[in-house]
Amino acid sequence: MASSAASGEEPVPLLPALLLFRRLDADFAAALRQRFRVLDFFASGEPLPAFLAGAAALPDPPRAAVVMGGGAVRVDAALLDAVPSLGFVFSTGAGVDHIDLRECARRSVAVANSGTVYSADVADHAVGMLIDVLRRVSAAERFVRSGLWPAQGDYPLGTKLGGKRVGIIGLGNIGSLNSKRLEAFGCIIHYNSRRSRDSVPYKYFFNVHDLASESDVLVVACALNKDTRHIVNKDVLEALGKDGIIINIGRGANIDEAELVRALKEGRIAGAGLDVFENEPKVPAELFSMDNVVMTSHVAVFTSESRSDLRDTTIGNLEAFFSGKPLLTQVLPW
Amino acid sequence: MASSAASGEEPVPLLPALLLFRRLDADFAAALRQRFRVLDFFASGEPLPAFLAGAAALPDPPRAAVVMGGGAVRVDAALLDAVPSLGFVFSTGAGVDHIDLRECARRSVAVANSGTVYSADVADHAVGMLIDVLRRVSAAERFVRSGLWPAQGDYPLGTKLGGKRVGIIGLGNIGSLNSKRLEAFGCIIHYNSRRSRDSVPYKYFFNVHDLASESDVLVVACALNKDTRHIVNKDVLEALGKDGIIINIGRGANIDEAELVRALKEGRIAGAGLDVFENEPKVPAELFSMDNVVMTSHVAVFTSESRSDLRDTTIGNLEAFFSGKPLLTQVLPW
Structure with a gap:
């Protein structure tokens, strides 16, 4: 985890911005913040419309979003309208039932999921x-x-x-x-x-x-x-x-x-x-x-091993998107 | 189960006698009683020495015993001394740690177990x-x-x-x-x-x-x-x-x-x-x-399917012994 920090501290504004709609454990959150400017909905304490409007108004608005499978926030037309800069949605679950794939496809928003990690x-x-x-x-x-x-x-x-x-x-x-x-x-x-x-x-x-x-x-x-x-x-x-x-x-x-x-x-x-x-x-x-x-309490996916694989898959997909490379676990092409 | 009963009621005294040191479900017990004269220790209410002495004194004393794996009754020199007519011990478990195999071998008492049913x-x-x-x-x-x-x-x-x-x-x-x-x-x-x-x-x-x-x-x-x-x-x-x-x-x-x-x-x-x-x-x-x-409460062996297989294996071994045929799941030869 120290590797990219060790390569020299880059000025924060240069990191690509992303929306985060999921609580993460400390390691995972730290790994994301090292690489991206994380706009964390749950940490913001704001209502969703205000949070999205604030993000969209930034000089460098977020181009990616990380959402939780089965989570509270749905990626639908309203969300995509609110932040038109979004070009990529990553689901930390295998299921993408909380993402309106038709709307994403219509707007050429790429979608990837957790693939086979679970x-x-x-x-x-x-x-x-x-x-x-x-x-x-x-x-x-x-x-x-x-x-x-x-x-x-x-x-x-x-x-x-x-x-x-x-x-x-x-x-x-x-x-x-x-x-x-x-x-x-x-x-x-x-x-x-x-x-x-x-x-x-x-x-x-x-x-x-x-x-x-x-x-x-x-x-x-x-x-x-x-x-x-x-x-x-x-x-x-x-x-x-x-x-x-x-x-x-x-x-x-x-x-x-x-x-x-x-x-x-x-x-x-x-x-x-x-x-x-x-x-x-x-x-x-x-x-x-x-x-x-x-x-059991929706724990079939919950092992420390799969959690670590998920972190790698999330970061791998985000880095691929921001550098214009093919997504690792693509659901919708971009 | 009706098959041997349907072949005509044999007079009870002709059935070979066996000692039973295990509680059985109703089907299993009925299947045994159809084929053998069952001397049931737990049903007798007698202390073990009296029960064994009574069995040994019968005109047609028991030649076989059915014992439970890990059960309360051990087949040791004392038991074999008390009922010298015994020639076969069947354990309804795979383990035979409750049977003194050395004593059985010394007296040419055959031993079989539940084999692979569990x-x-x-x-x-x-x-x-x-x-x-x-x-x-x-x-x-x-x-x-x-x-x-x-x-x-x-x-x-x-x-x-x-x-x-x-x-x-x-x-x-x-x-x-x-x-x-x-x-x-x-x-x-x-x-x-x-x-x-x-x-x-x-x-x-x-x-x-x-x-x-x-x-x-x-x-x-x-x-x-x-x-x-x-x-x-x-x-x-x-x-x-x-x-x-x-x-x-x-x-x-x-x-x-x-x-x-x-x-x-x-x-x-x-x-x-x-x-x-x-x-x-x-x-x-x-x-x-x-x-x-x-x-769990020693239930790894407990399925209705294995229980039915055990009944078949128990009766098969007893019938083999009483008819002088090779035992099905022999532990000690006879």
Whole structure:
């Protein structure tokens, strides 16, 4: 981190300006400030319109913005109108559902995302949650921690992972890494994706309802867009059936959460492992008393290793943009 | 299950007798009683010596015994002396540390165990606990369930599984299945075993201390015997180091539990996933407040699928013994 500072202190005004719409850990923030003039929305304390107007009025207005996936600030026509100097938006998540890609494309604003830095971690977390639901790890954990083992004896049986038919919704990077891991446990992989892939030996289902009816487990690993909002709805849950388990490491809104809660309450599906929710950080309180549900707080991407990879990817893309080189993890060309 | 009953009711006295030292679920018990005259110790309510004396005095004394792995009743010289008609002992667990194999061999008492019926489930559970410890699944679960997410925001970062050096102690059936699963996550496998194996590409360590010092994670997957009691001791924990994680799906006494608790309390190792304990069902209370520890109640073998496989294996071995055929999952020949 000392490298560019060691090369001599450049006068601050020469650094390219960028808008930051995300809280960062100290290392990451320091690495950005070494290279860029960071206009930090959350640190500014200003309302968004005033912050954007102030940035746009600078003699050297910001040409790039760093936004958080699923964060509070959406990159839409209003934001792009307010700061017309913007030419590049970087999402620190893989999802870009908070960025209006059509508006960006229309204005030739380039977009990049975190690429694959999180993919292995998310795939790992999905496997961990599936084992947890099937084998009741968190539930047995509560049982042991509450001191009930000596009094109550054996904990109820779990269910074997091997031989399970796992239907993956979205066979992108995360879904593919998830399938490779699950194959090692003896699972049978099915998938739904925008199109069938010749490169994988798995059975393809054109629609999610059919996938659910031939799967024991559904793993939601797709991006959120208008086609995938509530892609798991009441009918799909019905098709999955009372022994079925659902794992969501996509976005909360990929599932109709109210229907999911109802299906769990009524025993119409067997269990769920959820890292994401429709109204984070709010989690439906009905889930808190269910032992067949495993919930984590949108942490599937959160490891110190992936955080460090994200820093490199963020800075790499910003430096590429400001020096006119190809973006590293481009979503929209510029 | 109806098959042998449908073949006509045989008179009860003709069924071969066996001693049962284990509580069974209703299906399993019914399947045994259909085929054998079951002398059930726990149902008898008698003290062990009286129960054994009664069984030995029968006109057709029991020739086989079914005992539980890690159960309350040990098959030792005293038990074998009390019922000299015994010619076969079946352990419903993979471990036979509760059976004095030397005494059995000396008396030509055959021994069989559950074979590999649990191996995949135990290997799966070990992976689940490792992901749980690294990625803080159970801890994040508690965080979400207690409603802290909205108030406290992001949960602390976990650690990536890929690239971790996993040292497996005991590369038997369970250890091998565990290693295959972990390879799919990008782990680097090392192992310690009684002897090096040419059939695997992993690095072999003759002693556990050296294995620990070159591993990020230790997985205890060995049997319990005099050589492996406290095979993970203070020195091994020291060698594993403060970033190290230990997973135990062997037997509680494979680890010096008091030293493990001390190392965890003092931050000399990073975390643990424990399905077994030295004095089950007692668990050291100090562990209850640790978020870097995942504890389950000896359930790594507990799935409905493995339970059904166990029933088949138990009956298959007993029928083989009583009809003079080779045992299916023999530990000691007869």
